[in-house]
Amino acid sequence: MNVAPFDRAARIGVVPVIAIPSADYAEPLADALLEGGLPIAEITFRTEAAAEAMARVSETRPDLLMGAGTVLSVDAVSSAVAAGATFGLAPGFDPEVVAAADAAGLPFAPGIMTPSDISLATARGCRLMKFFPAMAAGGPDMLKNISAPFLHLGLTFIPTGGVTQDNMHEWLSLPIIAAVGGTWIAKPADIEAGDWAGITARARHAVERVDEIRG
Numbered sequence: 001m002n003v004a005p006f007d008r009a010a011r012i013g014v015v016p017v018i019a020i021p022s023a024d025y026a027e028p029l030a031d032a033l034l035e036g037g038l039p040i041a042e043i044t045f046r047t048e049a050a051a052e053a054m055a056r057v058s059e060t061r062p063d064l065l066m067g068a069g070t071v072l073s074v075d076a077v078s079s080a081v082a083a084g085a086t087f088g089l090a091p092g093f094d095p096e097v098v099a100a101a102d103a104a105g106l107p108f109a110p111g112i113m114t115p116s117d118i119s120l121a122t123a124r125g126c127r128l129m130k131f132f133p134a135m136a137a138g139g140p141d142m143l144k145n146i147s148a149p150f151l152h153l154g155l156t157f158i159p160t161g162g163v164t165q166d167n168m169h170e171w172l173s174l175p176i177i178a179a180v181g182g183t184w185i186a187k188p189a190d191i192e193a194g195d196w197a198g199i200t201a202r203a204r205h206a207v208e209r210v211d212e213i214r215g
């Protein structure tokens with residue numbers, strides 16, 4: 001499996017999770033993130049506009065590392081690949097979706113929340129997983145504990161769900177964390193309001209925080 005996009009995501013350290021209300025916002029949103037020094041986005045299949053937005057970003061803003069989120073079906077894997085997504089994530093573990101992503105050469109991080117989930121995902125060859133819903137499930141301490149029996153397999157995680165600017169340090173100081181993710185940088189309301197300056201400022205702030213935490 002091609003893991004290079006996730007290596008890049010891990011270097012960046014923070015992934016803005018986007019539910020885009022209309023594909024017309026794709027380019028200005030990408031520009032706002034790039035302007036803030038954050039060249040990555042996870043565009044989720046939570047809105048009708050997602051596939052078109054992904055296609056526009058991949059065609060017009062190749063500098064942005066663009067992945068698909070909320071990939072819940074084999075069809076969604078195909079849509080993501082067709083739209084130029086370079087990685088995919090899901091809130092849960094579905095072996096059919098993981099197999100489809102593998103067959104399509106799409107680096108994929110399934111969601112996990114329990115040791116059983118981790119066990120099933122590792123058996124399918126996954127080494128990077130999304131920990132979701134990260135804070136509600138027990139935060140960094142929970143992830144440290146449920147992942148401990150598997151660490152010899154070289155697993156890393158992207159926690160999302162309740163992760164913010166204010167608690168990202170709790171995650172990024174752990175060696176098992178590849179990157180954090182969340183919607184706080186570009187909420188649908190910010191996108192609809194065209195608050196590109198606000199999105200740029202939050203993107204920049206997040207990147208600065210990653211640098212501070214990682215030294």
Ligand code: 3PG
Nearest residue numbers: 017160161162182183184
């Ligand atoms: C996701 O899809 O990754 C999460 O829903 C993001 O959660 P947040 O809105 O709490 O950041």
